[in-house]
Amino acid sequence: MDAIRVRGGKALSGSVRISGAKNAALPILCATLLSDGASRLRNVPDLRDINTTAALLRFLGRNVTVNAPEVHVAAGSDVRPEAPYELVKQMRASILVLGPLVARFGRAKVSLPGGCAIGARPVDQHLKGLEAMGCTIRIERGYVIAEGPGGGGRLKGAEVYFDIPTVTGTENLMMAAALAKGRTTMLNCAREPEIEELGRILNKMGAEVDGAGTDVMHIRGADRGDLAPFDHAIIPDRIEAGTYMVAAAAVEGSDVRIDGAELSDLEALVSKMRSAGCEIESEGHGLRVRRKGPLKPVNITTAPHPGFPTDMQAQFLVLMALAKGESVITETIFENRFMHVPELQRMGASVALRGNTAVVQGVDKLYGASVMATDLRASASLVIAGMLCDAGDETEVRRVYHIDRGYERIEEKLRGIGADIERVKGAEA
Numbered sequence: 001m002d003a004i005r006v007r008g009g010k011a012l013s014g015s016v017r018i019s020g021a022k023n024a025a026l027p028i029l030c031a032t033l034l035s036d037g038a039s040r041l042r043n044v045p046d047l048r049d050i051n052t053t054a055a056l057l058r059f060l061g062r063n064v065t066v067n068a069p070e071v072h073v074a075a076g077s078d079v080r081p082e083a084p085y086e087l088v089k090q091m092r093a094s095i096l097v098l099g100p101l102v103a104r105f106g107r108a109k110v111s112l113p114g115g116c117a118i119g120a121r122p123v124d125q126h127l128k129g130l131e132a133m134g135c136t137i138r139i140e141r142g143y144v145i146a147e148g149p150g151g152g153g154r155l156k157g158a159e160v161y162f163d164i165p166t167v168t169g170t171e172n173l174m175m176a177a178a179l180a181k182g183r184t185t186m187l188n189c190a191r192e193p194e195i196e197e198l199g200r201i202l203n204k205m206g207a208e209v210d211g212a213g214t215d216v217m218h219i220r221g222a223d224r225g226d227l228a229p230f231d232h233a234i235i236p237d238r239i240e241a242g243t244y245m246v247a248a249a250a251v252e253g254s255d256v257r258i259d260g261a262e263l264s265d266l267e268a269l270v271s272k273m274r275s276a277g278c279e280i281e282s283e284g285h286g287l288r289v290r291r292k293g294p295l296k297p298v299n300i301t302t303a304p305h306p307g308f309p310t311d312m313q314a315q316f317l318v319l320m321a322l323a324k325g326e327s328v329i330t331e332t333i334f335e336n337r338f339m340h341v342p343e344l345q346r347m348g349a350s351v352a353l354r355g356n357t358a359v360v361q362g363v364d365k366l367y368g369a370s371v372m373a374t375d376l377r378a379s380a381s382l383v384i385a386g387m388l389c390d391a392g393d394e395t396e397v398r399r400v401y402h403i404d405r406g407y408e409r410i411e412e413k414l415r416g417i418g419a420d421i422e423r424v425k426g427a428e429a
């Protein structure tokens, strides 16, 4: 297994280009199931999760060519509307094939994803919405088995209220509604930019989606058996952008341009970073991040978009680990998303965990150590922490396969802006 070695003491400068958004590409790849034509996606990041989705689509009978940053998907000969546990367990976003499969083929059998390192992550809201659209749903031996009305018929438009705004739940039902008969109204939808992006795709494909990116969405399904194919370039990844912004701000004296970062998608993070003493300015299609003075403590509470993103909590906590004073970080989205804290404590961070809050007392510096990545964003926070140690003080971040799920060539990109970082192949063998 590979590891990432990082040594501190280097200010960052220059520019880093942000890749396409993983969490926009995944539902869009699944949306290709709604069409029999050949679709082309551009600006797709070169990530493990993209390859897992491609493998899943191939298993379902599609022809998929991944040649990052392009992916081509076309219908194959046989469709097998079944997503096996072996693939779903590698990436829980695989549940995103459920809505399109049952809408397009009248039935689907998809493994329940189960829990993961950050929480239980149920899918009850996805299932409740499909039932409202006329699906019969059974859970058998760990699988969701969904059938359209009358034993495999076309879904019907419905009114769906989400008890909790769910990103992939909203996306699954958007794709189901795009081929359902009549109009679907969805209330209390998640509002992430990736959902707006899926709305753009479904409109290109011939459905009528109104309100994607707001909490109320209306969707009129296309009156035909399948949707049109599309050609589309994916939006930049706001969480990758946010991660490089925090890395730049964490190392004093850095001055980094984040190419492709959109201020409008990152407002909560930008506001909190500015309160912490970071300088962030829009520059064309990018942001410039600097920090000259000391970091100030700032409290954050994660919330659905446009609130502070849970996917930036671990990285922001590292910033606060060096702030002058106490900050309180509250995680409201996932119940187990502080797995990075014990690793950061081993590097000298002073953090007390109380339920869903982390109380951070800033320290003067962190110390290099061997640490273990537990999930994607936690791994990124450990890499940033390694950059905050003294010159020559080395941190080894293990289990980097988590990072490879969601950060394209992170060590190359960080090295490109001056970090002392390398990937060590087979370090954990």
Ligand code: EPU
Pocket: 023, 026, 093, 119, 120, 121, 122, 123, 124, 125, 126, 127, 164, 165, 166, 167, 168, 169, 190, 310, 311, 333, 334, 335, 376, 377, 406
């Ligand atoms: N929830 C339910 N029932 C449901 C669905 C969700 O109770 O049926 C709960 C979840 O347990 C959680 C909350 O609702 O407490 C929000 O979860 P959501 O469904 O929005 O999360 P998700 O769709 O599974 C996506 C991203 C995550 C990101 C979250 C929150 C994708 C592929 N994944 O997950 O991204 O953290 O939204 O913003 O879009 C990552 O990229 O590292 C990542 C984990």
